[in-house]
Each structure stands twice: as C-alpha cells, then as structure tokens.
Amino acid sequence: CGLTPASSPVYGIVNRFLLPLAVPMLLLSADIRKVLGETKRLLGVFLIGSFATCAATIATFKLVPLAALGAQENWKVASALASRHIGGAVNFIAVAQTLEISGDAVAAALAADNLICALYFMAIFYITRNVGPEESDPAPGAAQAKEEDLASSPPPIESESEHISTYKAGLAVCFSSLVCGASAFLATSVLGRPGVLIPIATLITVVIATSFPNRMQEIASAGEGMSLLIMQFFFATVGMSGAISKVLTMAPLLFVFSFLQVAIHLALILLIGRSKIFNYSLKEVILASNANVGGPTTAAAMCAAKQWRSYFVPSMLSGILGYSIATFVSIAMGYGVLKPLAMKF
Numbered sequence: 252c253g254l255t256p257a258s259s260p261v262y263g264i265v266n267r268f269l270l271p272l273a274v275p276m277l278l279l280s281a282d283i284r285k286v287l288g289e290t291k292r293l294l295g296v297f298l299i300g301s302f303a304t305c306a307a308t309i310a311t312f313k314l315v316p317l318a319a320l321g322a323q324e325n326w327k328v329a330s331a332l333a334s335r336h337i338g339g340a341v342n343f344i345a346v347a348q349t350l351e352i353s354g355d356a357v358a359a360a361l362a363a364d365n366l367i368c369a370l371y372f373m374a375i376f377y378i379t380r381n382v383g384p385e386e387s388d389p390a391p392g393a394a395q396a397k398e399e400d401l402a403s404s405p406p407p408i409e410s411e412s413e414h415i416s417t418y419k420a421g422l423a424v425c426f427s428s429l430v431c432g433a434s435a436f437l438a439t440s441v442l443g444r445p446g447v448l449i450p451i452a453t454l455i456t457v458v459i460a461t462s463f464p465n466r467m468q469e470i471a472s473a474g475e476g477m478s479l480l481i482m483q484f485f486f487a488t489v490g491m492s493g494a495i496s497k498v499l500t501m502a503p504l505l506f507v508f509s510f511l512q513v514a515i516h517l518a519l520i521l522l523i524g525r526s527k528i529f530n531y532s533l534k535e536v537i538l539a540s541n542a543n544v545g546g547p548t549t550a551a552a553m554c555a556a557k558q559w560r561s562y563f564v565p566s567m568l569s570g571i572l573g574y575s576i577a578t579f580v581s582i583a584m585g586y587g588v589l590k591p592l593a594m595k596f
Contacts, residue, residue: 330585338577339546384558
C-alpha cells in the first residue's frame with residue numbers, strides 16, 4: 252500500500268539478530284530423554300504423522316508445483332510449510348530464514364496456511380465429536396499413565412503461567428545469546444555457511460536441554476514468552492516488507508498447496524495409524540496429528556477441551572519433539588527431494 256518501505260535496515264536487524272534469539276528460547280524444554288520416556292504410545296503415531304507430512308508435501312508438490320514462485324523459490328516454500336506441519340511456526344521461520352525465502356512468499360504462505368489451519372482444527376474436532384472425555388472413554392492404562400505423568404512432571408514454577416519473571420527472562424535471553432554467538436561462529440568461521448546458524452543453534456539447544464533438563468526447565472516458561480514476543484517482530488517485518496499485490500497473487504496457489512498438504516497428511520495418518528498393524532485409537536491419531544500441524548500448544552488445548560487428561564503431557568512432549576526435528580527434516584527433504592523435483596518442472 253506504500254505506507255511502509257519495502258526494505259529497511261530495521262528489517263535486517265530483526266532477521267539477523269532478533270529472529271535467531273527466538274529459536275533457542277522456544278526449545279529450552281526440549282529434553283529428548285523425557286520426550287522419549289513419557290510420550291508413550293503417542294510418540295509412535297506422532298512419527299507416523301511426521302512421515303505423513305513429508306509424503307504429503309512431496310505428493311502435493313508434484314500436483315501443485317508452485318510454478319508461479321519460480322524454480323529457485325517454490326521448493327523452499329514447500330519445505331518451510333512442511334516444517335510448519337511437523338513442528339510449528341518457529342520451524343517455518345527457521346527454514347524460511349535458512350533458505351532465504353523472499354518476504355512476499357513468506358507473507359503469502361503464512362496467510363494461506365493460517366486459514367488452512369483454522370479449517371483443519373474445525374475438521375479434527377468434528378472427526379472426534381463422538382469421542383467423549385476420559386471418564387466415559389478411558390484409554391488402556393489411562394489412570395496409570397495419568398499418575399505417571401503427574402509424578403514425572405517437574406513441579407510448577409510459581410506464577411509462571413501468569414507472569415514472566417524479569418530475572419528468568421534475562422537468563423533466557425543471555426543463554427540464547429551465548430548459543431547464537433557460538434552458532435554464528437561455527438556457521439561462519441568453521442563451516443563457511445552463515446545460513447545454517449539457526450539449525451546449529453537448534454541442535455546445540457536440544458543437546459543442552461537434554462543434558463541439563465532441570466536447569467533449563469527453570470527458565471523455559473520465561474524463554475517461551477520472550478520467544479513468542481520476538482516472533483511478533485518478525486511477523487510484523489514480513490508484513491511491512493511484502494507487496495500486497497504480490498501476496499494476493501501468490502496466496503490462492505499457496506492456499507491450494509497448503510490445503511492438499513494438510514488433507515493428505517490427515518488422510519495418511521488416519522489410514523496408517525488406524526490400520527490393524529498399528530491399531531492406534533482415533534483419539535491418539537488425532538492428537539498426534541494436532542501436535543504435528545498445530546504444535547504442542549494446540550494439542551494440549553484439545554486435551555483440555557475434550558477432557559483427555561492423561562494425554563496432556565504426552566501431546567505436549569510430542570509437539571516439543573516436533574520443534575526439535577522439523578527444521579532438520581524439512582531442509583533435508585528440500586535439498587534431497589523437492590529441489591531436484593523443482594528442476595524438472
């Protein structure tokens with residue numbers, strides 16, 4: 252519309268300095284040992300859902316190759332959307348930054364995907380309309396699982412859900428700054444590839460969070476709050492740098508792509524997860540799919556809304572695992588599968 256500049260040094264500061272800070276702070280609770288130990292049956296179906304997202308992305312890319320974006324951009328956007336539907340928005344941002352996707356494409360993809368996610372959430376609540384709360388629809392070993400979850404979960408941190416401690420927020424930012432500094436050194440001076448800063452920061456944070464879970468858990472809530480705040484700056488700069496005419500041109504095609512990608516994911520996870528081989532319940536399949544497409548927050552919210560209490564912690568941890576692996580899986584799929592496909596079109 253001409254109200255904001257298409258480029259500005261401020262956008263560069265947000266993308267280069269603020270955005271990388273958000274990633275480690277969102278992964279402070281990514282204790283892989285806890286994830287593997289407490290997700291129980293949900294871990295298996297979550298991994299099936301991650302596979303379903305990858306398969307859906309490849310199939311959709313063949314059907315809707317996003318030719319309007321060009322061969323150098325279409326596979327990157329497809330990879331970013333795949334990461335969004337394995338982990339979450341932070342993975343989308345990480346892949347978009349790593350692959351250097353243009354602001355117009357990022358804005359259009361986010362707009363289209365947000366609408367599809369809204370439709371997806373309505374669909375999964377409709378699919379599970381006949382699945383009642385745990386009192387009337389207990390899962391095998393649900394009571395025992397609930398007791399184990401409560402026993403193994405860390406004690407709540409006082410006022411964490413309502414307020415962010417300035418002290419703990421400062422510690423989270425300090426930790427993230429150190430991780431990003433080390434990652435920048437490794438990416439630039441050792442590997443000679445500045446674009447891999449965020450994947451390196453992700454790996455370092457997951458290793459530290461797994462090695463020192465209690466220490467990291469103390470600042471995890473404050474870190475998540477700060478991370479979400481920083482991400483709003485990124486979304487704002489994407490919107491300000493994007494040309495609305497280009498976004499409107501790209502959005503319909505990306506809408507179709509995202510719709511097919513999520514629809515195929517849902518069909519595959521239902522087909523595989525509910526098969527006689529795996530025999531997961533409808534509740535488990537839908538929660539795992541929710542953790543894939545929406546992330547840990549929306550999966551936990553569904554547990555609360557449907558009163559599936561024993562699945563609250565496993566669904567949260569499955570979503571956190573998605574945060575930990577989505578960036579790597581999507582970038583590998585992008586370079587290994589989607590980019591070669593794009594060159595053929």
